[in-house]
Amino acid sequence: MPAPPILAITFDLDDTLWAIDPVIERAEQRMHAWLAEHYPRLPERYSPADLRELRDGLLQQRPELAHDLGALRRESLALAAQHCGYGRDAAEGAFAVMWQARNEVELFADVLPVLTELAAQLTLGGLTNGNADIARIGLGGLLRFCVSAHSVGVAKPHPAIFEAASAAAGVPVEQVLHVGDDPQRDVIGARAAGMRTVWVNRDALAWPGGPRADAEVADLHGLRELLLRWHIVPGA
Ligand SMILES: [Mg+2]
Structure with missing residues (x-):
């Protein structure tokens, strides 16, 4: 029996x-520069590497934060602030600066042209363990939804997050x-949840082992060619 046609891409x-x-x-x-200006004792005591260490330590104590990296950052900043005699406002302000900068991304050159073309033919969505904001990034018009580990309560490769995206x-x-x-997280997780999968291998890495994706591409132009070959999108 042939596989049912692909109608959506996450x-x-x-x-x-x-x-x-x-x-x-x-x-x-x-964030560090902002803290130096407003809450100087914190960056004097904690380098970015120290904050990372604090975050990793907190994650060990509170594994339930693994699916909510924003909360993990906020809580670890609050801890650092407290150690320096500051209140929660230091952590919230620092996190806001961080969050804004986190959404200033530079899309790979193939992303906009290919997503623009595919969005006219298929339902496209985002599926992330991170906390990027697709509207802020300017992809809100192309990705119709974004399912995050934070919104679902579990992270990829858990099958529930793929079911939520579906x-x-x-x-x-x-x-x-x-x-x-x-x-x-992407290939083996999605495959186990019953999706078909494409591995985007931009750095030409060797497959590390385990069940393979249905296909491998070097970038989204490769994805577009694949979808043409699979007759998922019509040729020009
Ligand atoms: Mg990724």
Whole structure:
């Protein structure tokens, strides 16, 4: 029996549509500069690396924060603020600066042209463990929904987050294609939930092992060619 046609595509965000490391690095620098101006004892005592360590330590104590990276950041900043004799306002202000900078991303060059074309033919959505805001990033018109670990309460590769994305798309999991860069969270997770999968391998890495994606592409132009070949979108 042939597989039912793909009607929706869900996209991982970080490292699939933009590179996340430079964004986080800049966001942390900007937050640090803001703290130096408003709550100087905090950045004097905690470098960005120290804050990361504090965050990792807090995650060990409170594993329930794993699906809510924003809350983990806020709580660890509150802890640092408290250690420096500041109140919760320091943490909330710092987080707001961080969050704004976190949404200043530089889309990979293939993203806008391909999403614009595909959005006219299929239902597209975001599916992320992070806390990017697609409206702020300017993808709100192309991605019709964004399901996050924070909104669902579990993170990829848990099947429930893929089921939530399928519900948001209004399409059964068998008719959703999930596209992402992370072998475990995106490919193996989506596959186990019953979706078809494409691995976006921008850095030409070797497959680390485990059940493979239905296809591998180097970027979204490759995805578009694949969808043409699979007759999921019509040729020009
Ligand atoms: Mg990713």
